[in-house]
Amino acid sequence: MSYHADERGYYGEFGGAFIPEMLYPNCEELRQNYLKIMAEPSFQEEFHQLLKDYVGRPTPLYFAERLSKKYNTKIYLKREDLCHTGAHKVNNTIGQILMAKRLGKHRIIAETGAGQHGVATATVCALMGIECVVYMGEIDIARQAPNVARMKMLGAEVHPATSGSKTLKDATNEAIRDWINNPVDTHYIIGSVVGPHPYPDMVARFQSVISEEVKSQLLEKEGRENPDFVVACVGGGSNAAGAFYHFLDTPEVGIIAVEAAGKGIHSGESAATSALGKVGIIHGSKTLLMQTPDGQITEPYSISAGLDYPGVGPLHAHLYTSGRGEFISITDDEAMKAGLDLCKFEGIIPAIESSHALAIFKDRKFKENDVVVVNLSGRGDKDLQNYIDYFKL
Amino acid sequence: MNRIKQKLQEDKKILSIYFTAGYPSLNDTVKIIQDLEKSGVDLIEIGLPFSDPLADGPTIQASSTAALKNGMTTTLLFEQLKDIRKTVSIPLILMGYFNPVLQYGVEAFCKKCEEIGIDGLILPDLPLDVYLAEYETIFKKHGLINVFLITPQTSDARINAIDEASEGFIYMVSSASTTGAKEGFGPEQSAYFERIASMDLKNPQIVGFGISNAQTFQQATSKAKGAIIGSAFIKHLTQNGVDGIDAFVGQIR
Ligand SMILES: Cc1ncc(COP(=O)(O)O)c(C=O)c1O
Numbered sequence: 001m002s003y004h005a006d007e008r009g010y011y012g013e014f015g016g017a018f019i020p021e022m023l024y025p026n027c028e029e030l031r032q033n034y035l036k037i038m039a040e041p042s043f044q045e046e047f048h049q050l051l052k053d054y055v056g057r058p059t060p061l062y063f064a065e066r067l068s069k070k071y072n073t074k075i076y077l078k079r080e081d082l083c084h085t086g087a088h089k090v091n092n093t094i095g096q097i098l099m100a101k102r103l104g105k106h107r108i109i110a111e112t113g114a115g116q117h118g119v120a121t122a123t124v125c126a127l128m129g130i131e132c133v134v135y136m137g138e139i140d141i142a143r144q145a146p147n148v149a150r151m152k153m154l155g156a157e158v159h160p161a162t163s164g165s166k167t168l169k170d171a172t173n174e175a176i177r178d179w180i181n182n183p184v185d186t187h188y189i190i191g192s193v194v195g196p197h198p199y200p201d202m203v204a205r206f207q208s209v210i211s212e213e214v215k216s217q218l219l220e221k222e223g224r225e226n227p228d229f230v231v232a233c234v235g236g237g238s239n240a241a242g243a244f245y246h247f248l249d250t251p252e253v254g255i256i257a258v259e260a261a262g263k264g265i266h267s268g269e270s271a272a273t274s275a276l277g278k279v280g281i282i283h284g285s286k287t288l289l290m291q292t293p294d295g296q297i298t299e300p301y302s303i304s305a306g307l308d309y310p311g312v313g314p315l316h317a318h319l320y321t322s323g324r325g326e327f328i329s330i331t332d333d334e335a336m337k338a339g340l341d342l343c344k345f346e347g348i349i350p351a352i353e354s355s356h357a358l359a360i361f362k363d364r365k366f367k368e369n370d371v372v373v374v375n376l377s378g379r380g381d382k383d384l385q386n387y388i389d390y391f392k393l
Numbered sequence: 394m395n396r397i398k399q400k401l402q403e404d405k406k407i408l409s410i411y412f413t414a415g416y417p418s419l420n421d422t423v424k425i426i427q428d429l430e431k432s433g434v435d436l437i438e439i440g441l442p443f444s445d446p447l448a449d450g451p452t453i454q455a456s457s458t459a460a461l462k463n464g465m466t467t468t469l470l471f472e473q474l475k476d477i478r479k480t481v482s483i484p485l486i487l488m489g490y491f492n493p494v495l496q497y498g499v500e501a502f503c504k505k506c507e508e509i510g511i512d513g514l515i516l517p518d519l520p521l522d523v524y525l526a527e528y529e530t531i532f533k534k535h536g537l538i539n540v541f542l543i544t545p546q547t548s549d550a551r552i553n554a555i556d557e558a559s560e561g562f563i564y565m566v567s568s569a570s571t572t573g574a575k576e577g578f579g580p581e582q583s584a585y586f587e588r589i590a591s592m593d594l595k596n597p598q599i600v601g602f603g604i605s606n607a608q609t610f611q612q613a614t615s616k617a618k619g620a621i622i623g624s625a626f627i628k629h630l631t632q633n634g635v636d637g638i639d640a641f642v643g644q645i646r
Binding site for chain 2: 016017018019020021022024025163164169170173176177180181182183184278279280281282283284291293294295296297298
């Protein structure tokens with residue numbers, strides 16, 4: 001049994017392409033070409049060259065000695081926070097911009113919530129000299145001003161999404177509508193392992209460089225390729241998909257996905273999709289999503305804008321329902337405290353998204369000899385104001 | 394015989410009107426349907442509002458958001474429609490996104506439609522392959538016609554597959570766009586209308602998107618069997634409420 005997508009883009013019962021006919025040619029063009037293009041040696045060469053020289057890969061696998069002592073286990077941090085632009089998001093945008101070029105596209109659109117994916121997309125568009133339009137909810141534009149400025153400096157046009165709840169899901173709707181209206185010359189760079197097939201699989205493949213590196217780095221440090229556990233936070237699920245990818249079909253490796261509980265799973269202000277979601281369709285994918293009994297998609301909440309998505313990638317829905325993955329949810333308070341702990345113990349200021357993954361150690365105990373790899377998906381620069389407000393710094 | 398099929402056999406151009414249930418006011422549904430029938434419309438598409446209508450432009454999005462705010466739900470819409478067949482005989486289609494149908498339960502939804510006297514469904518994000526593999530038998534069991542969309546970008550091979558799977562009409566989206574995005578038709582549309590007409594499909598085609606007045610209705614139906622008006626009618630409702638529906642329809646043809 002494999003936990004990867006089948007050729008129709010299904011992970012168990014999840015995935016597929018539930019899209020209006022207007023999007024069929026766009027997705028079909030991508031579906032027919034993505035594996036072929038990714039397999040081309042020239043693509044692989046350019047992709048890996050850019051990851052090395054531009055993004056700064058491989059990112060270190062760092063043994064967090066003081067943190068390990070505190071929790072009496074062996075904690076390694078995969079340092080995606082050291083990527084150019086400050087998070088793992090750029091692995092995917094580099095891959096997709098090369099894909100778009102080979103498909104002959106002249107215009108890029110993207111959605112963004114906190115602005116991390118928007119910045120990563122604007123960055124690669126600047127790198128390639130391609131027009132870039134980023135859709136962002138009106139509310140997010142107001143609360144993520146520095147990233148809006150970054151995107152503008154990088155030459156992107158930031159379009160406010162003013163429909164619905166004016167946040168990430170609505171920005172995604174607007175990007176999809178743009179794609180419907182511009183089916184020929186435009187490529188949509190989706191920011192996570194969500195959306196219609198082939199996006200979840202394609203984005204997971206681009207992010208899989210994370211676990212590929214972990215394997216060889218762990219071999220060097222521990223004399224074995226497989227950790228006992230891999231831990232990652234899940235918004236849409238792309239950093240987690242990349243961190244889990246090469247371990248999915250290795251049952252000895254425990255997979256731990258960490259979701260945002262917000263103010264508590266049952267507080268009504270939460271983004272813990274696996275616990276609160278039901279099977280449905282969001283943005284062209286059949287997956288678990290937070291919705292009303294009537295099937296209207298609801299607005300999630302988390303202190304971390306990057307985890308604030310009402311759905312989860314179909315891979316993760318499958319990991320959850322099949323029991324392959326262990327799902328833990330972490331509240332705002334637990335995450336903020338774990339973030340500050342990492343600063344104090346290791347001198348690293350993490351993104352609040354990543355702090356959720358770090359927060360599991362308080363209650364989830366591991367054996368002394370367990371090797372636990374935590375994917376540190378991003379750095380905390382973008383969250384400074386949040387940290388300042390929260391800790392009254 | 395299914396009312397849609399019966400209507401399509403008439404020797405005339407079909408005028409179909411879309412509106413969002415629960416808009417402008419929660420309880421306008423029945424009156425709008427009755428007035429549309431009285432005004433001589435041939436077919437009605439009742440929109441089931443959705444929080445995330447991907448294929449719709451600003452006008453229909455706003456009407457959906459307002460309808461949901463007004464309190465519209467699938468259950469309530471079925472309640473409003475339960476006696477509709479006592480007063481109207483016009484073919485009725487429910488149009489919406491797949492998720493609310495999935496949550497209601499596809500079988501339960503179809504059964505309810507049959508009880509009420511709904512004739513067909515348009516669910517743009519229920520793809521052809523999934524429909525055929527999982528839902529066709531359920532739709533058919535309850536006498537519901539499923540309407541598929543095609544666009545100027547749809548390949549001939551796929552149009553033929555859709556024609557094969559269809560049994561009422563094909564919804565011909567006039568341009569690569571969301572609803573209400575473009576008004577009027579250019580040479581690209583003429584070529585597309587021509588191409589589809591020459592394919593000799595077994596199902597008649599009804600054109601939607603971009604039709605707002607007598608001129609665009611004429612253009613759209615020069616080759617096709619009929620045309621659908623959505624955003625323009627929603628705008629009329631926004632400005633006039635449920636008054637003057639006959640005048641709106643009267644200026645189309
Ligand atoms: C640092 C960081 N981690 C995680 C995420 C969540 O996304 P995903 O679940 O796709 O990795 C984001 C999204 O913005 C992010 O910026």
